[in-house]
Amino acid sequence: MSGDSAMQVDDDRLQVLKSAPNGANTRPGVNGNGLPNHKDDDSSMSEDDDLPLSQTTRKSESISTPPRNLKRKKPVYAESSSDEDTPLASSPAKQTASAAVAMPGAARTTTVPAPTANGHSVHKQSIKAEAADSDFNDDAPKPRKTNGKTTKPPKKKVKEESDNFDASSDEEKPPVTKKPAASRKRKVKAESDASSADEKPPTKKPAPKPRGKKKEEEDASGSDTPKPKKRASKTKKEETNGSPSKGKGRKKEKQDEEQEEVFRWWEADPNGDGSVKWQTLEHNGVIFPPPYEPLPKHVKMxxxxxxxxxxxxxxxxxxxxxxxxxxxxxxxxxxxxxxxxxxxxxxxxxxxxxxxxxxxxxxxxxxxxxxxxxxxxxxxxxMSAQEKKDAKKAKEDMEAKYTTCLLDGRKEKVGNFRVEPPGLFRGRGDHPKKGALKLRVRPEDITINIGENAAIPIPNMPGKWKAVTHDNTVTWLANWTENVNGNHKYVFLAAGSSLKGQSDMIKFEKARELKNHVDRIRQNYNRDLRSKVMADRQRATAMYFIDKLALRAGNEKGEDEADTVGCCSLRCEHVTLEMPDFIIFDFLGKDSIRYYNRIQVEPQVFKNIRIFKDNKDDDDNLFDRVTTSSLNKHLTSEMKGLTAKVFRTYNASITFQRLLDEETLIGATLQEKLNAYNKANRMVAILCNHQRSVPKTHDQSMEKMRHKHRCLKYERMKLRHALFNIDSKYKKQKKYIDDESDIDDDWIVSHEEDLKAKEIEKAEKKFAKDNEKLVEEGKKPQKDSVLQERIEAIEEDFDRLAQERGTKKATLKRERPVEKIEEAIDKLTDKAKAFKLQIDDRDAGKEVALGTSKINYLDPRITAAWCQIHDVPIEKMFSKTLVTKFPWAMEVEQDWKF
The missing domain is CATH 1.10.10.41 (Yeast DNA topoisomerase - domain 1)
Incomplete structure (x- = not known):
């Protein structure tokens, strides 16, 4: 990519952040996010589904790790660094190493030795499952090195620092002590049982309540969670009338049947109880890949x-x-x-x-x-179409019983019910373990979670399950540990299930709740930027970056993992200071995608980074007194349930809502609306660093689109010239005076030759097909002279086109009234404009992945409400998968705002 393109992307990043979501403090020349103000620039993500984020050339799949241990010249700074503004000193923390986990079943059937087991119990695994979607793990605070020995931080020192924070805080809060997840859930369950011992989730779809009564109950509840708007669907009408409507064909009946099976959990229990996830659970376990079939004897390496x-x-x-x-x-x-x-x-x-x-x-x-x-x-x-169809049906029949489960008596779809086959680990970016052998997973490696009274599933291969548990406080059906990285793998319900839907809705509601606290939280961390306690000052600076730049919190990494970092795990080599107040970030983020950004920051933030880097080597931690767990513990004290990921979700959604609201789309065409939506989505994807490499076929597909666009303009040109031939007065009309400037004579000659070849080929195929039909009917086939006559007629038409070149006059094959020609020109003009917008949109998004933000970070209710306001079909914005994933968002009021 050229340097100009990279500069454009950096401007786009600044454009996204040019105004703080809730009016953060600003200073002259700098916006609420600590970035320089810019005029509006044009910036999925592009499913989808991509502009680079740096001012240098790069691709997400061909990124080399930034150089480490480089000798840095100590910069000379003009600004003051008085002792009064310097916090207490601290020593760098030592990173912990990770251990891999054994796979007993796989180890017995392979020669590759598995690492020692880490001793995780089922209970611990279930707790980890609840946090599987998080960007971080709550690791324990890191030990410090003193005189070559590793020691725990002194309790007295920690207490003094904590007291210092409480004394300076606007709101005095008790220390937050994190209890085990299971204990908390049991307590909530006990309280729930005390209030309503007989309360259980419904085992079948509840009958719809009268509208007036429902509204009274909602008003009485006083819940802050907005209730989705109910739109009368065909299924609802059928239930009200008491008799189903007659569907046309089996496909229609199947669709109606699927609609009736949808459990409207957001009406029955919109908030979820936060503890017990199910009462009864039945499923058939997982399906294992088939055993290995040896190659034919003649195939050998x-x-x-x-x-x-x-x-x-x-x-x-x-x-x-x-x-x-x-x-x-x-x-x-x-x-x-x-x-x-x-x-x-x-x-x-x-x-x-x-x-x-x-x-x-x-x-x-x-x-x-x-x-x-x-x-x-x-x-x-x-294979023939029928053979492929038969093979697909056979596979679906074999997997049918694994695709669904019974949850509290309701049939729900299971997500990833297939166990991954053995193979070679590919990894992302410069992963140190890429190429390692992924062992075959066997029943002895898998723990099944199922209801107590349910029949235990039988594996589809020889062996017995590692364990069977009945934990109704978690949502996974099965789990195991893969051998390469020791990661836990889980089988969950499908994206459109009630449990997943509740989890998504709670996540976005938590991000939406942050709106009520964000101003106070920003005031607090801006105050702590000058704290005398080093840990508090580092934490405040990290919060500044997480808030303003939507950075991930970052985890500690072992030596056997890819060298990717987040905010808390940044090293000095990843951050460069540039006078007077610019900071350059350059590091590998999640999935080894490079993050490069040069931003202008508050003078105090610039000074803090200078202090944090002082007397440190390139590979030392920048925030050596901050861990992900300590940061999230502090955030929880600011707002219940607040984490760094909630900040990221909030900033993505609030920015997306603002960008959509800024667009004036009155009288806009459908394609203009789509472009406006995708532009906002792209800018959020850039903010969140959702990159992708340019597709290999991008240039080829773009050339095809440009050719199609020229073809539309060629058709319009011939119609214009036909109009001029009828009456020359049309040449002076403004509507028809503009010609197709990018269509030159050489292209016209080439295009007409291609059209001629296609017409002749079409005539030959039709001639052959007609003769086959005549033979089948017992009639004589047509003579070759018939085909020759047709070809000669085609050649005459194109000879006429060749003679019309450059004359600005044309004749049509069949005569048409002037009104029809004018109407056809108008349609082609609109079609060409819309297609040009489509080309621009596709090219602008070639390096941005739009799907990630749509799935994880953008509240789907923003899109649903926007589509209602602008009369855009939701299918234009969301794939069928996303519509199924977010049914609770599809019925929101059109005036809903994040």
Whole structure:
């Protein structure tokens, strides 16, 4: 990408943040976010679904880790650094290492040794499941190093710092002590049981209440949660009338049946009880991938030019690599090294049958296996439509019982019910474990969560479950630990389920609640920017960046994880100071996507960063007295349930709402409305650093779109010239005076030749089809002279077009009234304009992923209300998956605001 494009993106980032959501403090020349004011610039994300965020060329999939341990010249600053403004000193904290987790079932069936188990109990796993969607983990405060020994922070010191904070706070709050999640949930449950012992979620869809009564109950409840607007659907009308309407065909009946099965949980219990998630739960567990089928005997890899007879276990792992032979992964040194080490470990237990000793990766030739896999792919593609349909149906029939479960008597869809097959770990960015072998998951590795009285599912492969639990305070159905990174994998209900919907709604309501507290919180952290306590000052500075730049909080990383950071884990090398008050961020964020941003900040923030970096090396932590857990603990004291991720969700949604409200769309066309919406979505995606690499086919698809646009303009040109031929007075009318300036004579010649070839091909196909039909009916086929006559007629038409070039006059194949020609020109003009907007929108979003913010950070009610106001079908903004995921948002009032 060019430098100009990168500069444009940086302007877009500043444009998104040019005004604080709730009027943060400002100073001359600087907006509420601490950034310089800019005039409005044009900036998914582009599903979707992309502009770069830096002022330098980069792509999300080809990013190298920023250089570390560089020698830095100590900068000379003109501003004062009096002792009065310097906080208490502190020492850098030591990072903790992570441990991998064993997979007993997999270990028994493979030769790759698994790491030692971490001893997580089912209870701990269930607690972790509840926080699976969070951007952080509540890690314990890091120990400090003193004289080469690791010691815990002195209790007295911590207490003094805490007291200092309470004394300076506007509102004195008791210290927040974090209790285990399960204990809190049991307490809530006990209170709930005391108030209503018999209260249970309904086991079937409740009958709709009369509208007036429902409204009275809502008014009496006094809930702050806005009730979604009810729109009378066809299903509702059918229930009211007492008889179902007659659907046309099976497809219609199936759709009606699915609509009737939707559980309107947001009306029955919009807030959720916060503890017990279900009363009864029945499901069929997970489906395991089929066992490995050995390759045909004639397909073998080669070593040093000779074929190798591998046993199935070693052959399967070799096949994983062979299938990726032509990908970028196979060209990566780290990927190849990790694969070869794990493969050798497998071959140690399952050596080649012919005694070949494989010791050098360079002598391995996986090409024969690769060519076999490619041939199998080609066979699948060559299958007839009926064969593909039959194969798909067979697969769906086999998986049918795993796709749903019974939750409190209701049928709900299950999300990821398929266990991931074994393979090679790919990772994202420069992950140190890419290429490592992902072991086959077996029943002995999986814990099942199910109702006490429900039948325990039988695995579809030999083996017994690791454990069976009945924890109704969590929402997962099964979990296990993968061997590469030791991460917990969970099976949850589908995105459109009631439990997921409740979780989403609570998340966005919590972000919306922040509006009532954000001004006070900003006042508090702006005050703490000058605190005498180093921990408080660092925390306030981190909060400033999380609020203004929507940064993730960041986790500690082990040595065996990708070197990605967030706000709390920034190192000195990631932040550069530039006089007088600019800060340059350059680091790898989540998924190894580079974050580059040069921003203007408050003078106090600039001074704080200078102090934090003083006497530190490049690889030292910038915020050495702040952890994600301590930051979130403080945020919880500011507002119940507040975390750094809530701030990110709030800033994304409030910015999106503001950008949409700023657009004046009165009299706008549908495409203009779509462009305005996508522009706002893009700017939020840039704010949140949601990047993607430019699709490989982008240039090709853009060229096709531009060609189609020229074709529309060519058609309009011929109609204009036909109008001029009828009456020359039309040449002077403003409506028709503008010509198609980007259509030159060379393009017209080429385009008309292409049209001529297509017309002849079309005539030949029709001639052949007609003859086939005549033969089937027992009649004589047409003579070749008939086809020749048609081709000659086509050539005559295009000879006429060639003679009309440059004359600004044209004749149509069939005569049309002037009114019809004028109407056709108007339609083509509008169509060409709309298509040009579509081209611009597609090109602007080539490096921004719009889907991530739509799914996770933008309150869907903003989109639903905006679509109602501007009369835009929700399907234009949300895919079918998102409409299913957010049913509670689809019925919101059109005047609803975040």
């Amino acid at each position: 080669k070593y040093n030019g000779k074929e190798v007879d591998l046993p199935p276990a070693a052959e399967e792992v070799a096949g994983f690599y062979a299938a990726m032979l032509e990908t970028d992964h196979a060209q990566d040194a780290t990927f190849n090294k990790n694969f070869f080490e794990d493969w050798k470990a497998v071959m140690k237990q399952h050596p080649p049958l012919d005694g070949t000793k494989i010791t050098s990766f360079a002598l391995c030739d996986f090409r024969p296996m690769f060519e076999y896999f490619e041939a199998e792919k080609a066979k699948k593609k060559a």
